[in-house]
Amino acid sequence: MAKLGEGDKRWIVEDRPDGTNVHNWHWAETDCLDWSKKFLSNLLSNKTLLSGEGNFYIKTKKIEKLEGEAYVNIRKGKIIPGYELNLVLSYEAEAKDSDGNSVILSTEGSVEVPYISDENAGEDPEIRITIKDDGPIGRRLKEAFIAKGKPLVFEKIREFVDAMAKGGPAKDDLEVKKVSAKKPASGSAAASNNNAANNSGSSAKESKKKVEKRKEGFKTITMSEKFSCRARDLYEILMDENRWKGFTQSNARINKEVGGEFSIFDGSVTGKNVELQEGKLIVQQWRFGSWPDGVVSTVRLTFDEPESGVTVVKLTHTDVPEEDRYGNATVVENTERGWRDLIFHKIRAVFGFGI
Template identity: 75%
Template sequence: MAKIGEGDKRWIVEDRPDGTNVHNWHWAETNCLEWSRSFFNKLLADQTILGGEGNLFIRTKKLDKFDGEAYVNVRKGKIIPGYELNVVLSWEGEAKDSDGKSLAKTEGTVEIPYISDENADEDPEIRVTIREDGPIEKRLKDAFIAKGKPFVLEQVRSWVTAMARGGPAKDELESKTPVKKTTGGGAAAAAPVAGENAKAVTKDAVKEKKPKPKEGFKTITMSEKFHCRSRDLFEILMDENRWKGFTQSNARISKEVGGEFSIFDGSVTGTNLELQEGKLIVQKWRFGSWPDGILSTVRLTFDEPEPGVTVVKLTHTDVPEEDRYGNETVVENTERGWRDLIFHKIRAVFGFGI
């Protein structure tokens, strides 16, 4: 038995000078909370949201609250971020008349109550408040929601991406990447890479660029019934103002085949492939959190078995099982989004319940 403070060196995993993690025994964890606080403070505090457009002036002030946890685990070379944060940001606004005279000033907060790695592929909830509730103050609040909310979400997405890349551990990971040694004498050694060898190199490079195999994708199917005409439901899904109404998020939707759309504050983008009013919508969908180059296909068919009753059938194909951060909840979250954030919201807002 080894003495206290000693151990059999055969069972001790040490850092090697070349940074190599032998047999991948290490599970390295880095606390990222203070780094994250600094990251959010730099991107969110003291930023101009409106600088006079519509005679409105809005600025963020400072982080009033930053609680929770944030860390990055590295196991077998894979980065696994974990976090649950609650963030509160203060802001101030002022409305002026055409002569530059101040009409009203107000202050408020922006709360992001739950930023979690479990929902990395979804934008978090954002709550905007104001100190007073007069008509001008409400106008300032609405302006912040329109301009400030997308700005805040963009910064949150930047942080999520940075965490997925390793956060503050990124530089350490890169510094420990072993440098491959070459043999031979520089250019002279490189010269023989020709003929069959060059073909092999080219072939390997092509292999690396192959898309993710289809076995990593799923199909979502769903059928929902609404108390409305099929053309009404079709119009709601294709009209950006109605979409903004029932999702409470920004949207840009083209009604033309080949036209592009952006919904849920830009979290989902795509293109219209086929449109038949009151009958069919076929679109290419892509979530911003998905791996690069991945597009899914959404097919919505509308059937009106009797006047005033519409059955919509959804088939959402090529949904990846993992997002770019390695989270395996993409299919579940996408299905829940269709059900809770689209179909159920349409019933609640437009009174189409059965």
């Protein structure tokens, strides 16, 4: 990222007069929250864990809550899932006497998985298990659920993570496209195509290599930063034109509406708001002027306030090209440094000095 005020021409955005989406680089996002609720409900609801073993009867009931966000970005066949979910599952537990005839305790409990995230896709998430009756038998029922139910919850969450990695609800559309692309032509046209394919095998291989190379030329930047401020204040400083000018000491134009466009760092970066939730979420398209034509990245900022006056911001910046239009291979490094030094550290200085 160029230093502010230098006016480096490589960072000037060059608008295309024809507005063409070159090489179809723009991504398509599918909202997966409703699909996630149905998917996880099918996996976790009404599952029997114990049916008389030790005179205990434990069964999951239903998903009481699934809040947060879940989406899948697909561009040129590349799947980029994103999700941050809070799940609450209820269960019922019953204990009978030694003869198995009389019920000595019937109670309920809940399972909370507060943070199911794509950032921790390879790890078992934190889990909290509670029960309404905290007496001796209730505690034994809770321990029985931990032994039987906890592994089940982790197993089903892993199935959800795998399904999201394959495209979630957008998977079917991808499969249809693949089948259509492979559908052979009929009659003489098919024979002609087969002959052409046989005669140009090496060319096809070269073409495949080039496509794979293009897909491999992008990186994802992730960061997590903590600030001594309220989440809504941090959200506002990033979305307010005058405040952005103040802490970056550069010109900026920012539209606060979904679909609104922005220009920051004296026009070096332009983009559009994709999704906004005040104090919680910013999703934007970002483009640097030095990038190859048509290349647009996705910036996702989530705001979490674990305690009053403390905010944790998580950044995911996807589809950052490894090289700019001039062949310089420092784009990812410079972009990461720009986020750290020109944005996060300067915001922290603002709040640190009480401005």
